[in-house]
Amino acid sequence: MIRYALTRGALLLLGLFVASALIFLTLRVLPGDVAQIIAGVNSTPEQVAAIRDRLGLDQPLPVQYGAWIAGIFRGDFGSSLLTGAPVVGELVQKGQVTIPLGLMSMVIALLIALPFGVVSAMRRGHADGTALNIGAQAIAAVPVVWAGMMLVLVFAVWLGWFPAQGFPRGGWSEPGLAFRSLLLPAITIGVVEGAMLMRFVRSATLQAGGQDFVRTAAAKGLTRNQALIRHGLPTVGLSIITVLGLQVAGIIVGAVIIEQLFSLPGIGRMLVTDVGNRDLPKVQGELLVLTGFVLIIGFVVDLVHRLIDPRQREAE
Template identity: 80%
Template sequence: MIRYALTRLALLLVGLLIASVLIFLALRVLPGDVAQLIAGPQSTPAQVAAIRHDLGLDAPLPAQYAAWIGGVLHGDFGTSLLTGAPVASELAQKAEVTVPLGIMSLTVALVVSVPLGVLSAMRRGRAVGTAMNVGAQTLAAVPVVWAGMMLVVVFAVWLGWLPAQGFPRDGWDAPGAAFQSLILPAVTIGVVEGAMLLRFVRSATLQAVGQDYVRTAAAKGLTRNQALIRHGLPNVGLSVITVLGLQVAGIIVGAVVIEQLFSLPGIGRMLVTDVGNRDLPKVQGELLVLTGFVLVVGFLVDLAHRLIDPRQREAS
């Protein structure tokens, strides 16, 4: 197990290194010049060139990359080209919104998908199972922005139960208000992602029903549902854990959109703003952190799968 974990950790680090190179190069082909933006429209070419030199933007690309990645290895993500603030501190501040939003969204997705997916499979061919399957397919096709707007109309405008936008100025020092401000965004992402996961859980459950060990348990006196719950659902759980890495990536993408819609001061909203401003150090740091988070979740999922499934341990 230790050898497997070290191998997976090495692959994670290699993947993160490759991602850093791709992020760095991709941002260099974006149109626009941050030096020109800082200098203003009335600036002379000499002034723009001086700013580029001060910011280190005229150095060779390998030197720029080496300086950036060297700082990252020491916990220094650089400073914002526009504000001069440390990127690491801004990332930590924005993560106080994005990380709880992601956790709440994933919780909603699991609460929606696992029990309803199993129930849909167990009621296959009946009206309830058919309705749940059709509903999941419909929700999975709904754009997350449209789902968010509909929830705002119902729960914020019509019922007035929850805030439509914003995050309290005091942040988590006002935990009640902070939690309330994340409910609608989390439900928006969680329901859409949960509908996608529900279909997967349903398929995995139907596959488990047809396995020999479930039929054998039923032949020994258990009902079909009892055999499925006792012997089939553990394998369904393994399948759900496997797909969670993909769901986390979907939740991060959804968070970038939803933070804009609900005016949440998170990493996703900051990323969109910084891309428009060509603030390269901040964009690099934001993309690297989001990519690293997805890779770490995949690493943890692999370890959990290997710990839970004895067949993988025996095969090693």
């Protein structure tokens, strides 16, 4: 297990290195001149050149990349080109919105997918099971933006149960208000992602129900559903853990969109703004943090899968 963890850890670091290089190079081919944006439209070529020299933008790309990576190893992601504020401080501040939003969305998705997916599989061929399956397929096809707009219209505008937009200025120093501000956005992401995950839970449950050990348990006197619950569902958990790791990417993408819709001051909204401003150090840091989060989740999922699945340990 230790050797496996070290191998996966090495692959994680390699993945982060490759991701950092791709992020750095991709941002350099975007149209627009950062120095020109900072200097303004009425600036002279000399002023633009001076800004480019001060920010190190006139250095060769390998030198710029090396300086960025060296700073990351020191815990320094650089400073904003437009405001001069440290990128790390901005990420920590905005992460107080994005991370709770992602965690809440994941919990809601699981609360939807697990029970309804299992019930849909156990009630296969019945009207209620068919209705659940059709409903999941319909909701999974709904764009998260449209779902968010409908939920705002119903629960924020008509019913007034939740704030339509914004996050308290005091942040989590006002925990009740902060939680209410994130709940409707989290429900928006969680419902759509939960519908997608529910379809997989249903398929995995049906597959488990067809295994020999489940049929043997049923032959010994258990009903089909009893055999499935006692002996089949534990095997479904392994598959769900793997797919849940993949769902994290969808939740992050959803968070970027939803933060715009609900005017939440998170990393996703900051990323969209910084891309428009061509604030390269901030965009680099934001993309690397989001990518690293997805890679780390995959690393953790692999380790958990290895720990709870004896077949993989026996294969060593």
